[in-house]
Structure formats: C-alpha cells, structure tokens
Amino acid sequence: MPISITMPALSPTMEEGTLAKRLVKEGETVSSGDVIAEIETDKATMEVEAIDEGTVGKLLVAEGTEGIKVNTVIAILLEDGEDTSAAADTASPPATEPPKALPAPAPVVAAPAPDLAAFTGSDRIAASPLARRMAAQAGLNLAALSGSGPNGRIVKTDIESALSCGAPVQTGPTVTEMPQRTAVTAQPGSASYTETPNNQMRKVIARRLTESKQMVPHFYLTIECNIDNMLTMRKNLNERGPKDGSYKISVNDFIIRAAALALKKVPAANASWTDAATLHYHSADISVAVAVKNGLITPIVRNADGKGLAEISVEMKDLAVRAHEGKLAPEEYQGGTFSISNLGMFGIKEFSAVINPPQGAILAIGAGEQRPIVKDGALCVATMMSCTLSCDHRVVDGAIGAKLLNAFKGLIEDPVTMLL
Numbered sequence: 001m002p003i004s005i006t007m008p009a010l011s012p013t014m015e016e017g018t019l020a021k022r023l024v025k026e027g028e029t030v031s032s033g034d035v036i037a038e039i040e041t042d043k044a045t046m047e048v049e050a051i052d053e054g055t056v057g058k059l060l061v062a063e064g065t066e067g068i069k070v071n072t073v074i075a076i077l078l079e080d081g082e083d084t085s086a087a088a089d090t091a092s093p094p095a096t097e098p099p100k101a102l103p104a105p106a107p108v109v110a111a112p113a114p115d116l117a118a119f120t121g122s123d124r125i126a127a128s129p130l131a132r133r134m135a136a137q138a139g140l141n142l143a144a145l146s147g148s149g150p151n152g153r154i155v156k157t158d159i160e161s162a163l164s165c166g167a168p169v170q171t172g173p174t175v176t177e178m179p180q181r182t183a184v185t186a187q188p189g190s191a192s193y194t195e196t197p198n199n200q201m202r203k204v205i206a207r208r209l210t211e212s213k214q215m216v217p218h219f220y221l222t223i224e225c226n227i228d229n230m231l232t233m234r235k236n237l238n239e240r241g242p243k244d245g246s247y248k249i250s251v252n253d254f255i256i257r258a259a260a261l262a263l264k265k266v267p268a269a270n271a272s273w274t275d276a277a278t279l280h281y282h283s284a285d286i287s288v289a290v291a292v293k294n295g296l297i298t299p300i301v302r303n304a305d306g307k308g309l310a311e312i313s314v315e316m317k318d319l320a321v322r323a324h325e326g327k328l329a330p331e332e333y334q335g336g337t338f339s340i341s342n343l344g345m346f347g348i349k350e351f352s353a354v355i356n357p358p359q360g361a362i363l364a365i366g367a368g369e370q371r372p373i374v375k376d377g378a379l380c381v382a383t384m385m386s387c388t389l390s391c392d393h394r395v396v397d398g399a400i401g402a403k404l405l406n407a408f409k410g411l412i413e414d415p416v417t418m419l420l
Helices: 084-091 129-138 156-164 200-215 228-240 251-265 309-324 398-413 415-419
Strands: 003-006 016-022 035-040 045-049 054-059 073-078 218-226 271-273 278-280 286-288 290-292 295-297 338-342 361-375 378-392
Touching (some): 129 156, 228 415, 378 398, 398 415
Antiparallel strands (some): 054 073
C-alpha cells in the first residue's frame, strides 16, 4: 500500500512551511531514515526523513513552494511490487470530495513591458513561487490573472487554467522576472529599489512583533550599571581558564547569569499573561537574541540560574553557531521565560526592545563606555552600561520591574555574588 509523506509539524505552533529543497527524485529507492527534503520554517531549515523504505512514486509539491499546510501530502512512497498508478490513486482526491471549480481567469492581454505599479505598496501581485516560475516560462503576465488561492493569491492551478484557455503570451519582460531586479518606480523623481521576497522568518517576525506592540501594554525602565568590577573579573577568569580555548567568558555570559539570578530574587517578574491566569515560571529560561541572515532568532539557555559562567559560555557559543547554520531544534528556541537583546557590540548606547510574547519582559543592553560619575562625593571615570527593561504591564507592575533591575544591577556591579 502506498505510503503518504506529509508536511511535518516541526514545532507545536507550526501551521505551514516551505519546501526549501528536494533531495530525491521520482523512481529513487530510499530507506527509513534517509533525508528526502529540507523544510524551511520561520526559524530554521530542518530535514525530513523517510518513515519507511520503498521507491519514490510521486513528488506532489514543487521545490520552493511556500505556505504548505501541516499534514499536506508532499510525496508518495511505493512498496515493493507497486507501480506508479498506485501513487496516482493515492495522490488523487476522494471521489466524495470533488475539487472546487476554479473561477474563470480574466483575459490575458499582451504587454510589451511590466506594469510597475504592481511593485508598489498594496498593489503588489500575490503569487506562489511555483506560479511565478510557471508564468515566467510560459510568458504570462500575472497582472492579468485572477487568483483562486487564499486572499486572491495566484497558484499553480490558475496558471494551468489560463494556459488551457489559450491565453496569449506577452512579448516583453514579464512581471515575474522583476522581483530580483532593480526597478524604477513609476513616479518621476522617485528612488529606484530592488524587491526581495520575504521569507518565512521575516513574515513571522513582522506578525509577532506587530501584535506585541499593538496588544501588549509596554512600559520601560532604564538603569545604569558600573561594569568595571565585572570586566576585571572576566579578565581574571579568562586568564585562568583552559589554554585549549574550549571556552572564553564574554560580557554577555555575565549578563545572562545575572538576569537569571535576578529573576530568582524577584520571581514575580518571571511570568507571562494569559486571559485565564498569570503564569509564574519555576525556572529562568533565558532567550538570547541572535542576529542571523534575514532576521533574528532567540536560542534559549535553560535553567540559567543553575549554571555557572563557563557552562553558559560553552552552551551559548554552540547555540549561536547552530542558529547561524539554521540547525536549531524547535525546543531550543521556543518556550523561554525572559529575553535579552544586546546591541552593545555595535556601539549602541541605549535602546528599548519589543517584548517577545508570551514573555512578560525583555532586557535591552547598551554598550559599556567610560563616563564621568560621582563616587563618594568625588568625580571619577567609570565604565557604565545602560540597561532598559521593557515590561508587559499586565504582568509586571512598575515596582516589580524596578526591583528586578535593582537586583540585576547589584549582581553586575558586585559579580562575586554571582558565584555564591
């Protein structure tokens, strides 16, 4: 009996994914555990393995197709003795559920050049990558087609329907050829631009952070930390550390440790909001923002309050490397209780970060810089670091946020207490 290979749910919240790459061809023999495709989610590219041995009977989804719903059949695997007709039967929809009739496509007219208005604002044409490629190969103008997909998106069946109706092709460049080119805007004097399609990561970042700013009542608290003692301790620890370079403690490692211990001292801040109840977490699982190509990801140092600086350093280095390679497992970047975003290495003095729901707070770290301060009635110079806490006011009140920042400041300025 043919075996259906479906789009897997690679995380509890995953609803759809992109078939980034196919690693097998129809007719190839595979064994259980062989990697047959790479699936791109909003955070990483992950491998899909064959669940049994057999022959690839049919590949139902083209490479590069976006928005594939979880549990959608993407390929058919045949067992010994089965032929391709069995794969065709499996791939066909049941007779009791005939496919919906597609709306008749609008007439396609020849066009010597693309309509540049299709590249501006809300007028941009929505089409799947497969539909764009098919249209480019056939010489169809997407601007003249009606889409039957979600929100009017042009999909494969719309292109096939247009071709079956004998739609004329255009003689000049098509709109599908334009996304990666620099296009001059239709407005005289306006700047030119290059259009880069948004990947799944950018779409999810945009959706989640827009919802955060719209739905979460943010407020901000800033505190200044003297980090001279911390820098001295960091230097001493690294000098006494292993000569093989297995780890090197960073300023960020101290910050992760201090944030986790501060959450233990002020557990009311280690919480998130739901309509039914406020969730108070028993562990300090610190999400750390890492910039990757075309976006960012927040790998998690779990139970950071129970880990030493060396352990945090080794773990964070491993997480960051695999984040850049797109090899993090979902459980390694989902489910943190508190976030840290550090832009100090870019020379940013101070900033306010957007809360990452459902977490209740995020700590933004600025650059350490030498500034004049008054100490014991005398003017002196110290290395100061600005730290801004963004709080969800539904969970963290002002006094709680202030207590958390003061606990953090005490640990940073007297780093020996982190070792107790």
